[in-house]
Amino acid sequence: MLPSFGSSLNNEDVPSEPPPDFISGEVSTRFCTHLFAWVEPRQLGYVLSSHVGYQLPNGEILQPHCSFVSRQRLKRMPRTYPEVPPDLIMEIKSAFDRLLSMQKKVQSFLKWGTRIGILIDPDQHTVSVYRPDGAVTILEEGETLMLPELLPDWELPVSELWTPSLN
Template sequence: MSLSLVSESSNRLVLQMSPAWEMSADSFFDFCQLNSHLCIERTATGKLIIMSPAGSETGNRNFRLIQQLANWTDQDGSGIGFDSSAGFILPNGATRSPDASWIRLTKWNSLSAEQKTKFAPICPDFVVELRSPSDSLRVLQEKMQEYINNGASLGWLIDRTTRQVFIYTPNSAVKCLDNPQTVSGNPMLAGFVLNLEKIW
């Protein structure tokens, strides 16, 4: 078996696996469990993206983001939320782990118990990526577009470096908000307003 290093940066390593080593969805899940100290994603072409854990400050901001989403999710009751450790197999075959995500209950409940236990073969309806200082903006923008192309209805890319929020929706140009104090999930996430004061 031979592996090929495609690229590396300060916080991520990209390995070309296919065709030298093909992993099934179950094998990839087991591989990730054996290396649970890392965040590992897989692209639609089979490349593995291995990332180190986020810095403490970024982790705190992501915690604040998830806290707000979880509070709204509990009150709304129409969906289920996930943190950054949840992996999802998108329709294009990629396995991704958004920093925060949400899925309508009707969609989530259509999955079997076994599918829910591993990396669920589903694209979240709502995804958020929080850019850390070492993240490439271009890579995150491509990832956000991939979510939209695979069925997400709303995506937010939050860039703390520039205090910008990029809003992604299907069949629309990306909208950029400069230094907003809040961002609204309406109409899809009715009533959800993210307060960015604790995120910035």
């Protein structure tokens, strides 16, 4: 039996929604690169791109834009989809996305065991941090993203996510 795919893929392995726009792709790269540069030397786990799906307990496969799974939770690298939820997922609202559908995707991961969900909105220059208890923290320019319960000492100034103007 083939797994059912969430909003990111249909049964023909063709994207059911358009790929992210240019700015969203740039923001995603900045976030993932910053996270990878901190996690990798400390050998804390795996930072993965949007090309990795996670199999949820209900059989659905979801793909976050970026994710982190600690080595403690993922003892062996699977050849197929990890059956443990990532510790951290990051989603970006592209020009084609509705904010509500992105919030639901983040909450779906939290429901299945993800510890922290991040939703970045390039239009508003905000970073929303979701936790399983329902708490949402919204960070803006001048603030710093910190996740002490998951990645102690890691920090990302929100302003570093936005590409400087080329004008």
